[in-house]
Structure formats: C-alpha cells, structure tokens
Amino acid sequence: MKRRPVIFCFLLLLNALSAFAQELSVPEVAESNTLNQFAQLALSSSDYRVTAGDIYTLEYAASTVPVIYKIVVDTSYRIKVSNLGVINASGKSYQQLKAEVEAIVTNNYPLSGVQLVLTEPASFRVRITGEVRNSQEIATWALARLSGLLDADNRTSYSSLRDVSVTALNGQTRTYDLFKAQRFGDMSQDPYVRPGDVITVNRITRVVSVAGEIERPGEYQLLPGESLRELIGYYASGLSPIADPSRIELVRQVESAVDSGDKIYLTREAIDAGYPLQHLDTIRVPSITELIPVMFVEGAVRVTEEGDELTTATRLTVRFNMGENYASLVQQNQVWFSAISDTKNAYLIRGAERIPLNLNPMLYDSSYRSQYFVEHNDTLIIPFRQYFVTVSGAVYSPGRFPYIPDRSWDYYIGLAGGFLPERNSREKVDIVDLAGKKLTKKDIITPETNINARANSGLYYFNQYAPVITTVLSVVSTFITITLLITQ
Incomplete structure (x- = not known):
C-alpha cells in the first residue's frame, strides 16, 4: 500500500522531465528547419557560391568500405577531399565544387557512388553605413541580395538607391543602381552579398516629382545629365493618350524668389530639347480634358x-x-x-x-x-419653388412662413413665436392641408398647410370679459341701492 504513492510521484516526475525536454528541443527543431530550408534553397540555386562556413558531406564507397566525410570551408577556401586531393573553392559555385570533388573521387574509386551535398549553408555578417538612420551589422547568408538588406525603416529621406557602394574584403568597391534592378529586372545591379562586405548608402543629389497625364507618376532620383526628356520618356514611361504637352507646368522651389516657388510653363519642345531640371522640381502634365468647355x-x-x-x-x-x-x-x-x-x-x-x-x-x-x-x-x-405654411390662432406672431421639407408642426409654431400660454395652455392645434384634410400632430406637414393654435383656456375668456361684467354688476348694484333709498 505504501508503494503506490512513491510510484505515482515517480510517474509525475517522469512526465515533468519529458515536458521540459520537449520545451528545450523546440528552438533546436526550429533552427534545424531553418537550416534545412536554406540548404534546399542553396541546392536548388545555380547561383549559390561556396562560402566560408559552409558544411558539406561527402559520401562514397572505397572498394566495399563506405566513407562519410564532412568538409568545412574556412576563409582560405582550400578544401581537402578526403586524402585524394585539395581544391581551391574560392569564387566557385556549389555546382562547380560538386563536379570537381566528385570527379576526383571517381578517378580514384570508379563506381563508388560518390555524392557531395551541402548540408549547412554558411551565415555571415555585413556592415551597412552611410546615409542611413543607424549604421549596423546584419547577419545574412550567400543568397541574400543587396536590396533585401536595405530596410526602408533604416533609410532616410536622403538615402539614394541609385548610388549604393559595396566594398568587398579585398578592398574593391563597386557601385550599384537598385532602381534598374527594381524597375527593369537588371539583377547585375542587385548582387548577392558576401562575407565582410561593407555597404555604403550614398546621399541623393537630385530628386524631382512628376504627376498628371504620364504613365508612371511619382518621385524619381535623376542621374547627372538627365533632363526633362529622360524624366518623361524613361522614368515616367511617356505621356498618356490624353496628355496635353503644350501646357506642362514646372514649379521650382530651390532658389526661388518667392516662398510659393516659381512656376514655369513648358511645351513639347522643352521635352525634346532636354530642359534641365533642378533638385525638388515638380512637374505636372495636364490633360486635354481640362480644356473641355x-x-x-x-x-x-x-x-x-x-x-x-x-x-x-x-x-x-x-x-x-x-x-x-x-x-x-x-x-x-x-x-x-x-x-x-x-x-x-x-x-x-x-x-x-x-x-x-x-x-x-x-x-x-x-x-x-x-x-x-x-x-x-x-x-x-x-429658381426656388417657394411654398408657405400658415400659422394662426393663439401664437405670438401669426402669419405665413416658408415651407421646409420634413419639418413637424411644432417647427412652424416656433417660427410664429410659440403659443400664448394665457390662450393655449395645452398646445392644442387644428392642422388642415391644402386639400382640406385634417391632419394629426404625427402627420407630415405639406406645403400650404394651415396650422391653427386653438384659444382653449377658459381663464383667458374670463379675464377678457371680467371688467365688463364687474362694471355691469357695479351699475346694477348702485341702481338698486339708490332705488331702495328713494322708496324709504
């Protein structure tokens, strides 16, 4: 009987340890999945270049003995192929390396079933500096392109994508134009990064915007020597079918004599002649529809x-x-x-x-x-078709008032100054439309309706005639009094 609690506690401890082991293995599984994904991308890409830090697995059969050999690429890029030879892998693609390694093994062990597989692609760091919010180092790998590392959140409004320099470990610097890669698919302008690269984002020199009747309105960074001709024809992809190039408007802010900028009117001849543009110029191409009467x-x-x-x-x-x-x-x-x-x-x-x-x-x-x-x-x-509503009776200012759609009876009573409380104490009204139909307070007021505020207060009539009655009674009383005195 005493063993059961001990066994039960032991089982609980085993479950807890198992759950803890599973939690610990989650990051390892996630990391393994990421490595497998990168390895698959590298294996399926003919562009993958051998990179320091790559891990390859070489498998073949030496006579009847299976050989499994792991190859790690270091910064010298000299790879030892088992004990059969040494290959310089610098600048070579994975496919080229695979062909050379398998050829060496096959020459020594024909029918060996040799196979070289990239099992873990290398990761490395590159530095980004220049016209960015924060200079930083970023971890990446050999199939990452330059454009993918230039995060929009880290760029400033002065970052140029037309002038990005990449300095390699050997000190060689090349400049790339990412606009050509993004717009025209020229991937030579968006290279793969390599270990130790320093990416420098240079500052823009001239930005202009174009709007209106062109195919690609937007803001563009112009290169030296480019003019209105290149802006319209190359960057904006030409005029739209309804463009009016005889009335092109250019607003020039830089060095303008007035705060609002100078407005310059240009024609098609200005496009053909290559009218020079300055930094922050704004161009608008109007439409011929604007001339419609x-x-x-x-x-x-x-x-x-x-x-x-x-x-x-x-x-x-x-x-x-x-x-x-x-x-x-x-x-x-x-x-x-x-x-x-x-x-x-x-x-x-x-x-x-x-x-x-x-x-x-x-x-x-x-x-x-x-x-x-x-x-x-x-x-x-x-013209306005003017209708009226008539308000009469026990109100301050009876009269005819302009008809307004969707207004209720009390709106017009309000226009007449409201009820006279001494004549209408209960807001009683008689509402009759143009056809003579009697309406209720809930009905919609139509044009030429008559609203009569009834004088329904008995006290009001009493107050109206009380002085007369009092006077008559006073006269009668006086007459009776005099008559009685005379008769006595």
Missing part, C-alpha cells in the same frame, strides 16, 4: 448625388462636349433637382440674353430634344 448651374440644385442640403448659394460647374443638347444634359443629371426646384420656370443666361427654359418636358420625356444647345459659359438658373 464648361457651363454653370445655379439655384435650387443639389451639390452631389448623395442629396446635400439645398442653399441659395449653390453653383455647379459642369463640363460638356460640344454639340450637347440641353435635354440630354438635364436627363443625365436629374439628381440635381428636388421638390423645391422650379423646373418649369428655369431660364438660361447667355451673355446679356435671358432665355426661358421649361425643363419639365426634358425631365419626363426621353424623346424630347430642346432647340437650345449648351454653349461655353452658359448659366442655367433653377
């Missing part, structure tokens, strides 16, 4: 299709194509109009001429064509 619509119209509030200050600018008929223009823009738009009495202002224009047949008859065509700078006026 415009007309204006004013009055009781909505600003957008969402149905904004109507105001008397509304003015719409409308572009149109030559030959546009007013009927088609109105039909295409029915959303402009609402219940308070007086479309029947609209009119057109054309120069000094005022032309009546009934829009109703245009709105409701799709086959209708107006005798008027839209002209440049026409102004179409849509």
